[in-house]
Amino acid sequence: MPPIIPAAPNAMRHLPALAAVLLLAACATAPKPSGPVELRILAFNDFHGHLETPAGGVPVPDPARPGQLVTVPAGGSPYLATWLDTLRAGARHSITVSAGDLIGASPLLSALFHDEPTIRAMNQMGLDLNAVGNHEFDEGRAELLRMQAGGCHPVDGCRFDTRFEGARFRFLAANVVDAASGETLFPAYAVREYEGIKVAFIGMTLKGTPSIVTPAGVAGLRFDDEVDTVNRLVPRLRAEGIEAIVVLLHEGGKQRGRYDQCEGISGPIVDIVKRLDRAVDLVISGHTHQAYTCLIDGRPVSSARQYGQVVSEIDLRLDRASRDVAAVRLNNVVVRTDVAPKADQLALIAQAKAQVAPLAERVVGRIAAPITRQLSPGGDAALGSLVADAQLQATRGAGAQIAFANGGGLRADLASQDGVLRYVQLFTVQPFGNRLITLTLSGAQIVALLESQWQGERFNPLQVSAGFRYAWHAGRPPGRRIDPAEVTLDGVPLRLDGRYRVTVNDFLASGGDGFTVLREGREPVAGLLDIEALEAHVQAQDTLRPPALGRIERRED
Incomplete structure (x- = not known):
């Protein structure tokens, strides 16, 4: 929610009487805001603790050779943070979200410290929400809860910092249910309000998570069907006066085109989107490490590759009368490394490299x-x-x-x-x-x-x-x-x-x-x-x- 800045206490009594009257009159006659509300969503997925720029790159159109592609370096938290700042700068309202697998299957630089450096990196770059993915469960339920709440590792202690504060952003897990209590492991959704219009973000992982992680890591948890979960939540959200609904889903598809195209989209995401309640306005997906900007069954669907190499820049136009999404624009942006890296991210990486070097370089x-x-x-x-x-x-x-x-x-x-x-x-x-x-x-x-x-x-x-x-x-x-x-x-x-x-x-x-x-x-x-x-x-x-x-x-x- 955008910050609300209160007026100074009793500020009115310091104004001349006439000025105070004029100010009150102006407030009484000021026109109500009109026109749509613009919201920019910045999304990525499958970061997997890649603080440093990964090997390889992203194929993009070659300006020197029309019709040809050239691979450019992309990703790494110092550059991802810079791009997020740049993309936020052009928007009055923005929110930054992840569609899962922030952590797990990470390089040694993050994994040696149980991915605490990645959580800190995300805190620093202003992530707001993360839908849990399957790899968030690699070290089990208790460790994932520690990622949210903070505290030292029960065996290794605090090896990266003297204390671990946990994630300032919110994990979401609409379809991950504690079998004993019937409660979700994390909140099913988060609501943000922009100029009086509420937007709900439902977050969840694929229902097949138990088959692709170590069973001990998900013991006592139930993973419900993705579509059934969303469709059950829609009436509750509408009862709260919410019409604008975004789904952050750690499941996806594949396509044959470039990072900003949608050629021959296939995979689980297609059937899932087709079966979702029509109240859902946007699906931000992941898991398959693909990049695409698609329209599936009339619904916009995005995915942002892997390792912070791409950011989905999504502009929502919210209608004041209906409180619903009136229009969506999808644009996948390559996180190129030809921009100035963020200093705080560089310092974090330097700290991790200094501590990991004796083992890593052996x-x-x-x-x-x-x-x-x-x-x-x-x-x-x-x-x-x-x-x-x-x-x-x-x-x-x-x-x-x-x-x-x-x-x-x-x-x-x-x-x-x-x-x-x-x-x-x-x-x-x-x-x-x-x-x-x-x-x-x-x-x-x-x-x-x-x-x-x-x-x-x-x-x-x-x-x-x-x-x-x-x-x-x-x-x-x-x-x-x-x-x-x-x-x-x-x-x-x-x-x-x-x-x-x-x-x-x-x-x-x-x-x-x-x-x-x-x-x-x-x-x-x-x-x-x-x-x-x-x-x-x-x-x-x-x-x-x-x-x-x-x-x-x-x-x-």
Whole structure:
């Protein structure tokens, strides 16, 4: 809400009597404000603790070559803060919001301190609201509540600052419900008023959050359907006299165009928007790390890529008579780095870098060439194979014969400009700190696990360790794509009734990513953290090279 500045106490008695009368008369006859109220919403999503400008950039039109694109550096909190200030400067009323995943899966610079630096960075740049995303639950409910309320970490204490004040902005979680109390974990919505017109911001994450985070992190919580949640809230908001409704949703879609276009939009966001109550005026989305400005079923929908590389500049025209949104303008702005960075953000980063440097810069090995997440036609990737191999070697003592790694747990390619690998580069690949679990599965359960890589139309391939190979058949129906005779370990077909020791991380072991077969594993033995296993594997080799592809084969029949 815009600040209200009160008059000085008893200021009237210091005016000459005639002046006071004239002032009162002027106030009595002053015309009421007319015309629409303009509100600027600045939105981003999936920041993931990227305080520094991330590698790569954003493709934008090349002014020197019409019709061509050029990639420009973008993002980083010092530049994001500058752009937010610049975009606010042109608006009488503004609010800054996030559609989730501010924290979690963060670089070491933020993650080492449990993302406290990111919360402070957001406080400094004036974030107002954040709809929780799935990664906000990476360290569990209690830790997320600490992010809002402040206080030192219960185990590590206050490692970044002597005290942690928590978020000055408000977390929202309309569809995250405590199963015991029936209350939402955070408020379902926030209301802001602009020249007498109330605007509601409903915030929530995708209903599938429990399947993509460690189950322990969401124990005791219920994640309701996104559309049902919003549509139940609409009558309550209208009863409060609110007609202007904005949804901040950590779920999204994909499109083929540039960051400021909407070509072939697809994904969950399309169905969600179509089913929302028509009272919803605007949807600000996230989760898919895409950028788009769309009109879906007549409703404006935005998303702002990832890591603070893009800001959605959204102008709402509010009608005084109806108190509703009369018009919406969407404009995605690239957070270029050719502007002056904010000094307070630079100081925050310098503080974090000084504290993290001894760990981050520790040399762990050498690398001959980049090892990437690029999938082969079959579904294996060099980086996934490397990580699975590391996990297998680290758990041989527990009897491990096979290791599986989830592709979603690998957040970046492994590379080095000077050929020297440092700890920070390994952490960037695997930032979650998952513990390895070795358990016993039958050959039939392993085949069922491989079949569960297809969840609807989505293929989510597990990465596999050396010595394990299989083929899958694209033309066959779900549940029958794997021929057990083509699943081999060290060249020998798996016996369906055989017993095999299999290593996965604790996220997968608890059924994460929909791989519920792994919950049936017996005789679990806990091992190293995944990052520890990767470091040990790198250190055991003179020079790291990309593993050969071909452990997984796609066949068209």
